[in-house]
Ligand SMILES: Nc1ncnc2c1ncn2[C@@H]1O[C@H](COP(=O)(O)OP(=O)(O)OP(=O)(O)O)[C@@H](O)[C@H]1O
């Protein structure tokens with residue numbers, strides 16, 4: 050290729066990369082596609098991308114032409130243990146594209162004879178950034194290549210910024226979809242409230258009114274039955290509507306739970322200690338867990354007095370729901386056919402939190418969850 054043809058090829062590939070990053074909505078497909086394009090542009094042979102969360106947990110999000118030694122046991126050497134590029138990324142030293150002296154994973158591969166490394170020993174490593182946010186690492190390598198020149202690193206850095214920006218865009222789109230879902234749930238809650246709820250209320254009223262108009266005992270009984278059923282449906286519907294709209298959250302999760310308790314006919318004492326500065330997902334988790342705990346109190350505890358304590362401090366938020374009711378035997382490991390306790394536990398754990406039940410026959414029940422809070426800048 051002449052110099053001019055090379056330039057055109059480079060620009061075409063850069064355009065293809067920009068297009069891939071611009072149009073994608075699925076992170077894994079996007080990263081795999083863009084990685085192939087980056088390697089074709091830089092004439093390098095192999096590459097991989099790690100996505101890394103705020104806590105330093107990493108996952109292999111894309112890879113291309115990894116040497117056989119790194120692919121053994123479903124790419125286990127790529128998915129476990131630490132390495133120098135991750136260490137540098139995590140301790141904040143890696144701010145720009147860098148030559149990595151040697152790759153620890155490849156060194157291990159040679160030492161423990163995992164297989165062919167195709168003479169790849171070193172790689173360049175580039176952080177994926179968008180503004181102050183960090184998403185992970187792009188690593189590229191070629192056989193016998195142990196140094197990357199400034200021009201190569203600058204090009205990789207430019208592309209890594211584009212990848213970072215695309216990752217940020219996708220994260221924002223997902224957030225937007227979540228808030229659209231929330232709006233839809235609010236709409237559904239309102240519609241249910243205005244239509245089905247009002248109809249059920251009319252049925253209950255009509256049954257009550259008609260009862261007064263007849264002397265027939267059998268008919269009276271039937272109307273009583275209809276009135277009872279519609280009241281039951283009405284209260285189920287009310288609780289459903291409440292579960293659909295976390296709108297009450299505007300005044301904080303404590304107020305929302307107290308109000309939800311009222312809907313269920315419970316007397317709820319709420320005590321909020323400390324200052325609560327919660328992300329949307331943590332607040333929603335507390336709200337959903339609290340709702341199910343209150344549902345359980347109302348369905349099973351045989352008491353109406355509930356005490357809730359919410360404690361916030363810089364490192365965690367906790368929620369305790371206590372009733373002095375009939376209690377039950379709780380065994381964490383026992384498989385369950387019901388959803389309530391399991392989904393409360395799963396919700397807490399999905400945010401790296403803990404879930405505890407303390408209960409015994411006639412000694413009441415306490416549900417305690419604790420969710421760690423991310424600190425600014427981490
Ligand atoms: N506060 C409570 N007081 C007494 N028993 C309780 C309490 N909470 C839970 N239980 C017992 O634990 C069981 C499991 O609760 P879980 O919430 O998982 O299921 P559920 O409420 O029966 O059904 P659902 O799947 O609709 O929640 C209940 O059936 C009940 O026997």
Ligand SMILES: [Mg+2]
Pocket residue numbers: 341344345388389390
């Ligand atoms: Mg339940």
